[in-house]
Amino acid sequence: MAVSKNLNANFAKLFCVIRPICAIRVKNSKMGILYYLGKIQNLTTLQIMDHTRYKKIFITGALGFVGRALAERYRQLGAQTCGLDIRADAALNVIAGDITQPQAWQSALQGCDLVIHTAAIVTNNVSRAEAWRVNVLGTRCVLDAAIQAGVKRFVHLSSLAAMRFNTEDQADESAPLMPTGNPYVDTKIASEHAVLAAHAKGEIACTILRPADVYGPNSRPWTIVPVQMIRKGLFLLPMHGQGIFRAIYIDDLINGVILAAEKDEASGQIFILGGEKKLTCETFFGHYYRMMGKGSPRVMDTSTAIAIAEIGRIIFKLLGKPTELGRGAMEMLSKKNTVSNEKAHRLLGWHEQVTLEEGMQRTEIWLREQGIL
Numbered sequence: 436m437a438v439s440k441n442l443n444a445n446f447a448k449l450f451c452v453i454r455p456i457c458a459i460r461v462k463n464s465k466m467g468i469l470y471y472l473g474k475i476q477n478l479t480t481l482q483i484m485d486h487t488r489y490k491k492i493f494i495t496g497a498l499g500f501v502g503r504a505l506a507e508r509y510r511q512l513g514a515q516t517c518g519l520d521i522r523a524d525a526a527l528n529v530i531a532g533d534i535t536q537p538q539a540w541q542s543a544l545q546g547c548d549l550v551i552h553t554a555a556i557v558t559n560n561v562s563r564a565e566a567w568r569v570n571v572l573g574t575r576c577v578l579d580a581a582i583q584a585g586v587k588r589f590v591h592l593s594s595l596a597a598m599r600f601n602t603e604d605q606a607d608e609s610a611p612l613m614p615t616g617n618p619y620v621d622t623k624i625a626s627e628h629a630v631l632a633a634h635a636k637g638e639i640a641c642t643i644l645r646p647a648d649v650y651g652p653n654s655r656p657w658t659i660v661p662v663q664m665i666r667k668g669l670f671l672l673p674m675h676g677q678g679i680f681r682a683i684y685i686d687d688l689i690n691g692v693i694l695a696a697e698k699d700e701a702s703g704q705i706f707i708l709g710g711e712k713k714l715t716c717e718t719f720f721g722h723y724y725r726m727m728g729k730g731s732p733r734v735m736d737t738s739t740a741i742a743i744a745e746i747g748r749i750i751f752k753l754l755g756k757p758t759e760l761g762r763g764a765m766e767m768l769s770k771k772n773t774v775s776n777e778k779a780h781r782l783l784g785w786h787e788q789v790t791l792e793e794g795m796q797r798t799e800i801w802l803r804e805q806g807i808l
Contacts, residue, residue, distance in 0.1 A: 487512040488697060493547040493586070494518035495577055496554030497529045500653045501592065501646075501688065505551060508689050517543055519554070534573035537580040544584035549696055551590045552577050555626075556619075557656060559764060560757045563618040570622035575629045582638045589641045590696050591630045595681055595710055595774060596767075597623040597645060604772040608645075608705040617763055627705070640702040642695045647709030647774075650719075651685035651794060652801035660759055662723050662807055669747065669760065671733045672768055673740035676717030679770040683709025684794035687787045694783040701783060709787065711776040716768050722795040726808055741765045 492509050496502040497518025506516040506527065516528060519540050523531040532540035534554050544550065554577075556569045574591065581589055598606060599615055614621045627643055634641035650657040664670040672678070691708040695701045720732050735743075741762050748761040779785040789797075802808040 484512065484693070484697070487514050487693070489514050489549045489588075491515045491517070491547045492549045492551065493544050493581075494551045494553060495534055496520060496552075497527065498522065498524055499553060500655060500685070501649065502551075502553045503527075503653070504685055504689050505553070505692060508693065512693075517547070519543070535568055535576050537576045541580035541583065544580055544586060547581075547584060547586050549588045549590070550577065550581040550586050551592070551692065551696070553592045555592070556622075557594075558757075559619070559759055559761055561618065563621075566618040566622045567625070570619075571625040571629060574626040578629065578633045578639065578641075582633070587640060588696060588702075589630070589633070589639045590692060591626070591641060591643045592692070593627050593630075593643050593645050593705075594619075594623045595645045595647050595707065596620050597627055598774070600766050600770050602772055602774065605711075605775045606772065607775040608707055608778055617766070619763070634703050642701045642703070643705040644692060644695055645705065645707045646688050646691070647681035647683040647707075649683055649685055649688050649709075651798050654685065654798075656759075657682075658723075658798055658802070659807060661720060662727070662802060664759070665720075665723055665727060665729060669758075670720070671735060671740055671743065672716050672720065673735065673737040673765045674716070674769045675736065676715060676720075676732055676734035678716045678768045679773060680714050680716045680719040680768070681710025681770065681774065682712075682714055682719060682791065683787065684789040687789055690788070691779060691783065691785045694785050698783060704778075704782065706779045706783065706785075707774050707776055708779055708785070709776070710774045711787075712791075713773055714791065719791070722791075722799075726795075726799045726802065737765065737769050 487509060489509075492514050494502045494506055494516060495518065497506055498520040502518060502520070506518065509516050518529045519532050519534065520529050521531060523529055530540055530543055552574060554569070554573065556566050578589065596619055597612055598610055599613060599620060602610055612624045612627075614624060630641045630643055633639055648657050652658070661670060688708060691706070695706055717732055717734060724730060724732055744760045744765050745762055748758060751758040751760065799808065
């Protein structure tokens with residue numbers, strides 16, 4: 436253990452020396468120098484531990500953006516991972532299934548000592564009934580399956596959206612939750628209630644995490660979709676671009692999830708991860724515009740942005756094409772306040788380690804390697 440820590444520390448120091456030399460802006464290279472150096476750093480300075488107490492971990496949404504990254508990190512820590520998604524991947528030990536129909540997959544939880552629930556509907560293109568079925572009833576079904584299998588620990592990925600899009604500045608986990616009529620917000624609140632109820636009854640030890648908006652390689656909502664919309668000329672920002680964007684890079688989120696699962700004092704707790712910095716939407720999405728050589732984001736007042744987005748949503752609906760345009764998206768980009776991460780700092784020892792500039796550099800190289808840019 437000591438040898439491993441010393442090697443990691445020395446490698447981290449070496450990385451700090453060579454990184455300024457290698458941190459060039461790679462436009463078309465398939466080598467992706469900075470991206471892979473970032474991966475190396477993730478194994479040293481960003482990896483918050485070199486082992487896990489869990490032997491076998493079950494992840495819902497295991498082939499999704501967050502689920503896949505979690506499984507990869509846990510395998511690096513020596514754990515066996517398995518999971519559930521809407522499609523199967525035998526190589527990754529993932530089976531196909533519907534989280535609301537556990538009879539078909541609950542046997543896969545046998546022998547697991549940790550369940551991480553990431554599966555959820557996150558799009559605006561869904562009915563309230565379907566959002567409720569998956570995000571709320573599905574959460575209760577996963578809880579029941581974990582309890583029946585004798586799993587000891589359950590980590591639920593909720594969202595900062597549960598706190599509504601606008602809160603008091605530096606609001607923390609004690610802030611009251613209020614339904615807004617937005618299906619995503621309301622079902623995230625209700626899913627938290629299901630998890631807290633299971634914990635309160637002593638059925639299973641639970642922890643709830645409220646991540647900020649997660650960006651980085653493979654992020655569909657906050658990396659891939661914005662880039663696609665910018666290219667098509669469909670992207671716009673309300674509040675003249677001055678809305679607060681609550682961001683967290685994928686590696687920082689993974690560290691937070693692992694710490695929350697490992698620490699006994701996190702049981703029965705809710706933690707906010709990310710969204711603490713006062714970052715405007717214009718600044719965040721401006722990085723994508725610069726990657727594409729398109730100048731700066733198109734900004735306007737909120738009422739005009741909502742009107743345009745709603746017209747676009749209706750047109751796309753008539754054409755039978757899905758779109759993230761609409762009032763909900765504009766409200767999400769009109770946030771006025773940041774949130775507090777003090778509880779995660781204090782109880783988990785968690786801190787964001789990837790700066791926006793570094794995260795966007797890694798993201799740009801990945802986007803180019805994937806042919807998205």
